[in-house]
Amino acid sequence: MSTGARSVSGVVRDAAGRPVAQARVYFLKGPVALPDTALLTGRDGRFTMSAPQPGTYDVGCTSDAHGSASARVTVGNADVTLDLQLPR
């Protein structure tokens, strides 16, 4: 990763709007090759990932209890916020 990383952070929520803990959050697609890890959300459903370069990223999220979701976010020269809502 370059040192110009920007953060993509937000909250994962269930269909009722409640924060989901221990959901797996991971990049699906980005402008460069990305580490193939996944982050677990905290008890408050929060996550903070690192986007190594400006560009468009697809972020995926999976929880066994609440299903999967994804969203697209464009990262420029500042940190960005991305909230994800799971289908169940």
Added chain:
Amino acid sequence: MATTKIARVNLHKSTSNDDDELTAVVIKKALSKPPAEGVNPKTLKHNAGGFEGLAGFRLLKESDVAEAFSAPDTSDLRDIAEASFGPPPPQAETVHGPDNRVKITTTSSYPWRVHASLLITARDNSRWIGTGWFIGPKTLMTAGHVVFIKNSGVAGRDGWVSRIQVMPGRNGASLPYGSVTSTTFRSVTGWTGSGDQNYDYGAIILPTNLGNTTGWFGFGVYSDADLKASVGNISGYPGDKPVGTQWYDARRIASVTSRKVYYDIDTAGGQSGSAVYRIINGGRYGFAIHAYGGATTNSGTRIVTAVYNNMVAWKA
């Protein structure tokens, strides 16, 4: 003409969060270390084509992928499942073409039990998932970014991770070999200092000899031509599947460079650190450490001589 001497920096210089444990090993023989199958391995038979003999698994050919990409245009047709579950997520780019991954259910047998589900706690207490694989009684290989986070841009996150919970052969909630927590890690300065993807590899050192039970993979240094003619096998713990389940795929190696191996073997976030391995006379041998998902291809850090030498030292 005056000449300038350029200092050569060894970016494969081994580094650790426990410097007292570092040792140097000089390699004088053929660059291949054998696998071991551990106790009561119930080893899966492999396919003569160089991949695992799993029921229901078929090695995709180039023509299969081309066919999948040239399917009739049904983009205007909505999946019936959308009525119940909403629109599907976009195709994961770490899955290229049809998703060929197969779930492993016999995770307590060899070679599956060599792979471990990793729960990583970083310095900022963020938690991550990854994959590691045994190369000796106490040592698992993984990606460098699994043991040392570099250039995250997040305050307090960079550096050696605090601890990693290692769960070999995990199958969901089942831990056939229990769980061991490690706080001792290895990587190289090319990753910890420079953050260079070409040096993105590391190791986890366990406080127990659990590898004697699970067995381990061999590993070796192979030529470009040899690798390009090989089938690469990857098994690991992706985050887009039910928690803690192991998934496998195999495909021919797409290309190699002096420090990386590229392939279209399907993976997802959580599989960083998996072995990219081949099967030689029934033995499993790692030749790269899976590390990155890309838009068109996935990649791992190639086991070249310097990597091999460090693995031998870390395995000791």
